Amino acid sequence: MSAPLYVSTRGGADPVPFREALLDGLAPDGGLYVPTHVPALPAGWQSATALADLGGRVLAEWLPEVDRLDALVMDALSFPIPLVPLRGGGWDGVHVLELFHGPTLSFKDVGARTMARLMGAALGGEPVTILAATSGDTGSAVASGFEGVEGVRVVLLYPMGQVSAVQERQLIVERDNVQALAVEGTFDDCQRLVKQAFSEARPAKGRLSSANSINIGRLLPQTLYYLWAGRELAVAGAEGPPAFVVPSGNLGNLTAGTLAMRGGLDVAGFLAAHNANDGFPRFLDGGDPPAGDSVRTLSNAMDVGVPSNLERLRSLFSDDQLRSLVRGEAVTDEETTASMRRVHDETGYLADPHTAVGLEAARRARGRGEAGPMIVLSTAHPAKFPEAVEAAAGVAPEAPERLASLWDAPVSVETIPSTLDALRAHL
Numbered sequence: 567m568s569a570p571l572y573v574s575t576r577g578g579a580d581p582v583p584f585r586e587a588l589l590d591g592l593a594p595d596g597g598l599y600v601p602t603h604v605p606a607l608p609a610g611w612q613s614a615t616a617l618a619d620l621g622g623r624v625l626a627e628w629l630p631e632v633d634r635l636d637a638l639v640m641d642a643l644s645f646p647i648p649l650v651p652l653r654g655g656g657w658d659g660v661h662v663l664e665l666f667h668g669p670t671l672s673f674k675d676v677g678a679r680t681m682a683r684l685m686g687a688a689l690g691g692e693p694v695t696i697l698a699a700t701s702g703d704t705g706s707a708v709a710s711g712f713e714g715v716e717g718v719r720v721v722l723l724y725p726m727g728q729v730s731a732v733q734e735r736q737l738i739v740e741r742d743n744v745q746a747l748a749v750e751g752t753f754d755d756c757q758r759l760v761k762q763a764f765s766e767a768r769p770a771k772g773r774l775s776s777a778n779s780i781n782i783g784r785l786l787p788q789t790l791y792y793l794w795a796g797r798e799l800a801v802a803g804a805e806g807p808p809a810f811v812v813p814s815g816n817l818g819n820l821t822a823g824t825l826a827m828r829g830g831l832d833v834a835g836f837l838a839a840h841n842a843n844d845g846f847p848r849f850l851d852g853g854d855p856p857a858g859d860s861v862r863t864l865s866n867a868m869d870v871g872v873p874s875n876l877e878r879l880r881s882l883f884s885d886d887q888l889r890s891l892v893r894g895e896a897v898t899d900e901e902t903t904a905s906m907r908r909v910h911d912e913t914g915y916l917a918d919p920h921t922a923v924g925l926e927a928a929r930r931a932r933g934r935g936e937a938g939p940m941i942v943l944s945t946a947h948p949a950k951f952p953e954a955v956e957a958a959a960g961v962a963p964e965a966p967e968r969l970a971s972l973w974d975a976p977v978s979v980e981t982i983p984s985t986l987d988a989l990r991a992h993l
């Protein structure tokens with residue numbers, strides 16, 4: 567079968583090739599791009615010897631038109647993604663997939679670095695302004711991912727005072743071609759501004775594109791670590807397919823997992839682990855789709871009231887299918903702190919608050935008698951949240967050198983009210 571085209575979740579746009587979906591971000595009718603079909607995994611994919619090798623082969627089915635895909639993926643995914651087994655307590659068979667060893671210490675480096683390189687290749691030097699709303703981690707991953715990509719200017723929007731000190735530092739550290747904007751509002755306000763900018767504001771020069779997980783270019787690379795982890799477990803002789811536990815906010819990561827499954831990965835099911843922003847778990851329990859504002863929690867990168875990728879999930883699956891494939895869990899801040907402490911006490915593993923939400927969801931699943939292999943996606947390095955981790959576990963996480971050196975670097979940021987006019991001045 568030929569490579570997929572991309573259609574809008576709202577059905578009001580013509581199918582477009584990947585390049586257009588990638589560069590436009592949002593479909594012209596305001597919907598999100600979804601593939602017309604999911605290519606089957608290439609024969610022998612399990613024999614890949616490294617993540618980048620696997621990535622080159624799998625993405626070639628999606629993106630046959632992209633030159634030197636192997637080298638691109640190898641350059642983007644230049645950091646390890648270890649699968650760490652937990653031992654002790656009731657944790658046997660639970661693995662943590664550490665996705666946080668990239669330059670900005672969150673899993674967003676995987677999608678953002680790959681997408682930035684795909685965009686660079688697609689643009690060939692044409693000027694573009696990339697708009698990214700961030701609840702904490704996206705912005706720095708995107709800014710870092712685009713470092714050195716010619717013709718690209720990045721504008722970051724983050725909710726003022728609602729990201730951690732480390733996250734903020736990573737966002738505002740001075741970079742060529744990056745403008746950081748602290749928005750007087752919530753993350754949902756930032757997302758709304760980005761959407762408005764797409765429909766109403768155009769940059770003075772070149773095109774406008776988005777780097778949020780509404781961009782399909784971030785989701786495709788995220789399918790790769792599901793495949794890689796599934797393969798690693800199979801090689802290690804695990805009994806039965808794994809259940810994936812996904813600390814979730816905008817549901818981009820979860821959507822990527824379902825695409826990997828659609829391609830042919832054997833999956834026992836998914837657990838969507840949310841913090842107090844529990845609109846999606848409620849929806850899975852039979853409630854209405856989430857509509858409310860977000861509340862602030864310890865796992866701030868998951869503070870999303872209205873997950874943008876739910877629209878995508880609901881166009882890929884019926885609500886009934888979704889409810890049988892995915893189970894939702896909501897974890898309070900108290901439970902998150904208890905989870906960090908418990909896991910450290912029982913296994914010696916030090917988790918950040920986002921991963922701890924996932925670990926708590928895994929523990930509950932074990933408590934219900936779910937005995938099969940489980941893979942908890944670890945989405946951030948504990949050193950990104952040193953205060954919360956130390957307060958919970960009594961141990962300070964060790965900061966990698968690239969974090970420590972941030973505090974000496976010059977910074978640059980502007981504060982704006984959450985209005986389109988204020989944003990327009992920066993486009």
Ligand SMILES: *Cc1c(COP(=O)(O)O)cnc(C)c1O
Pocket residue numbers: 672673674702703704779813814815816817818819820867868920945946
């Ligand atoms: C973005 C983020 C999440 C949520 O991922 P989604 O794809 O938005 O569901 C979870 N944890 C961390 C650390 C993040 O940065």
